[in-house]
Amino acid sequence: xxxxxxxxxxxxxxxxxxxxxxxxxxxxxxxxxxxxxxxxxxxxxxxxxxxxxxxxxxxxxxxxxxxxxxxxxxxxxxxxxxxxxxxxxxxxxxxxxxxxxxxxxxxxxxxxxxxxxxxxxxxxxxxxxxxxxxxxxxxxxxxxxxxxxxxxxxxxxxxxxxxxxxxxxxxxxxxxxxxxxxxxxxxxxxxxxxxxxxxxxxxxxxxxxxxxxxxxxxxxxxxxxxxxxxxxxxxxxxxxxxxxxxxxxxxxxxxxxxxxxxxxxxxxxxxxxxxxxxxxxxxxxxxxxxxxxxxxxxxxxxxxxxxxxxxxxxxxxxxxxxxxxxxxxxxxxxxxxxxxxxxxxxxxxxxxxxxxxxxxxxxxxxxxxxxxxxxxxxxxxxxxxxxxxxxxxxxxxxxxxxxxxxxxxxxxxxxxxxxxxxxxxxxxxxxxxxxxxxxxxxxxxxxxxxxxxxxxxxxxxxxxxxxxxxxxxxxxxxxxxxxxx
Numbered sequence: 001x002x003x004x005x006x007x008x009x010x011x012x013x014x015x016x017x018x019x020x021x022x023x024x025x026x027x028x029x030x031x032x033x034x035x036x037x038x039x040x041x042x043x044x045x046x047x048x049x050x051x052x053x054x055x056x057x058x059x060x061x062x063x064x065x066x067x068x069x070x071x072x073x074x075x076x077x078x079x080x081x082x083x084x085x086x087x088x089x090x091x092x093x094x095x096x097x098x099x100x101x102x103x104x105x106x107x108x109x110x111x112x113x114x115x116x117x118x119x120x121x122x123x124x125x126x127x128x129x130x131x132x133x134x135x136x137x138x139x140x141x142x143x144x145x146x147x148x149x150x151x152x153x154x155x156x157x158x159x160x161x162x163x164x165x166x167x168x169x170x171x172x173x174x175x176x177x178x179x180x181x182x183x184x185x186x187x188x189x190x191x192x193x194x195x196x197x198x199x200x201x202x203x204x205x206x207x208x209x210x211x212x213x214x215x216x217x218x219x220x221x222x223x224x225x226x227x228x229x230x231x232x233x234x235x236x237x238x239x240x241x242x243x244x245x246x247x248x249x250x251x252x253x254x255x256x257x258x259x260x261x262x263x264x265x266x267x268x269x270x271x272x273x274x275x276x277x278x279x280x281x282x283x284x285x286x287x288x289x290x291x292x293x294x295x296x297x298x299x300x301x302x303x304x305x306x307x308x309x310x311x312x313x314x315x316x317x318x319x320x321x322x323x324x325x326x327x328x329x330x331x332x333x334x335x336x337x338x339x340x341x342x343x344x345x346x347x348x349x350x351x352x353x354x355x356x357x358x359x360x361x362x363x364x365x366x367x368x369x370x371x372x373x374x375x376x377x378x379x380x381x382x383x384x385x386x387x388x389x390x391x392x393x394x395x396x397x398x399x400x401x402x403x404x405x406x407x408x409x410x411x412x413x414x415x416x417x418x419x420x421x422x423x424x425x426x427x428x429x430x431x432x433x434x435x436x437x438x439x440x441x442x443x444x445x446x447x448x449x450x451x452x453x454x455x456x457x458x459x460x461x462x463x464x465x466x467x468x469x470x471x472x473x474x475x476x477x478x479x480x481x482x483x484x485x
Contacts, residue, residue: 006465007033009473011110013062014480016438018473019319022459027469030447030454032438034322037294040485041309044428049075049397049420052428056416057164059430060482062105064163065098065155066409067482070416070430074405076170078397078418086390087172088261089380090158093185094168095407096259096373096380097154102410103336103366104151106477107200108133108144108230111363114470115237125236128227140199140230147195154188157181171392179386189378196370202229208371212346214354217364231367238360246457247472248356249449250274250331253338254436256281256415258408259376267376268343268408272327276353278342282328283404286415288431289324292317292440299443301326304417304429305402309485321484324439324448325431333357333449334412334436335476337365345372357453359475366477399423409433411477432482450476 007017015036021029040059044052056071057064069091076083083091112133120126132140152162159165160175167175177185193205201208202224208231211217217235226236238244257270270281287301295318296310312318332338337357340348345368351361397403397420405416412433419427439448447455450473459466 004459004464006469007035009470011113011474012478012480013060014478014483016473016478016480018454018469020454020459020469025459025461027454027457027459030451031319032322032440032448032450033320034438034480034483035320036480036484037311037321038481038485039309041428041430044425047425049078049418049423049425050394052416052418052425053166053169056430059432059485060479061163063098063102063409063411063479063482065094065159065165065168066407066414067416068165068168069095069407070405070414072168072170072405073407074403074416074418075394075397077403077405078401078420079170079395081170081392081395083172084389084392085261085383086176086385086388087392089384090173090175090177090390091168092259092261093377093380094155094158094165094173096377097152097158098162099408099410100370100373101148101152102477103370104144104148106410106474107234107363107366108141110477111474112230112234113138113141114467114474115234117467119467120237123237123240125226125233125240128233129237132230132233143195143199147192151188151192154185157185169391170394173390176390177384177386182381182384182386185381186378189374189381193374193378196374200230201367201371202232205371205375209368209375213350214347217347234363238363243471244351244355244358244360246468247359247362247453247475249333249453251352251356252327252330252332253341253352253357254281254327254332254334254413255339255342256406256408256413258339259373261380267373268339271342272332273338273341278344283406283415285328286431287326287329288429289326289442291324291443292319293323294318294321295323301329301442304404304415304431305419305427307417307427307429309429320440322435322439323431324442325436326442331439331446331449331452332436334433335362335365336369336410336412337362338412339408340365340368359471362475362477396423409482411479411482412436414482430485432479434476434478434480434483437476438478438480438483
């Protein structure tokens, strides 16, 4: 059976290598390799607990706020701290700014340029796609980068800098917002809304968020010309290429829940969804398996509270530095699609019910989040109360304790497991979204989510980097530097 090795992938944060066994023009088996070892979990051992706020965000330069949130929440849980309402709102605004920026950048810079490739010349939509999304020169790419720069000014007001802010603390946000700054924040949100509504969607955000199924999405498409907006152009290409029929993984979706500062609880709830059933998420059922990772450790999977990170580069049978996290022993998918399915959004649920998790469904879910979260951010700014506390003093945790900090990054569920002994960090384990999605096989031989999603994809004769494989990989929006620690 011919074997195809693809890597490194361009337009991916970090290093990624995919090995495919191809037979009769179809992928039969896939192995996903994270070839770069990081070592952050080892760096943190022996440090003061607060050092996690400095070290952990350095894991990544594009989702460092998510790492800060998880670290701060772990420290808050260890110290039994609950931030005040202003602190929760400010933290949600900072996290949402990074997450929406990631969704926006992924769509314009990472995913869409593949649809502008010459291989699709002759398709009815290709000329418009090339004008807008050709790498570097596309008009929509240039406009999006300018709009993103304006949107990220929120991060300056709220967090002081990006990446690697120290504003997020166990007790809340160290940067209080003044009354005059609320107006500036609202203006920046309004400018970004204008860009989304005029160029990306060609429609009101509330109208996009209200699309309640595939039939309604089709009706929305039929009422508009293919080149009327970037999202409409994506849908034209996606359905022409039948991207809604490829990239299906486990259809078992996990979300830790996101944006806890709302008055009525989380904007997006926690839970896991499978076969039409929503179940409560139990953090105690999370384990990590190292059977196929270049890691030393026991044969049985361990909960992160007991996990170790001991590199073993010449381990027999291993093929990646990535561990294999499992939820109650099962492979799950996480990300925007998982969040929207768990939250019960009707369009996401309908797409998954019809065709399972797919390339189209994952991209559409990111668009749903842009349309849902930005109006929520507008409400959070209004809810800020200048003059009231934004952060409580840090209380040193007990000399011996364990705690976990969970959050939702743009790419999915992120957790930091903290073990303090004699006042120092004794153990620190991190499971990032791409660790879930790009995990290797476990001891039972069950492939990870991406490994399953790649099986069955077509590979044309002579293709060395199949386009359909790239579409599926990018639909997960991997962040490989977050995958291995």
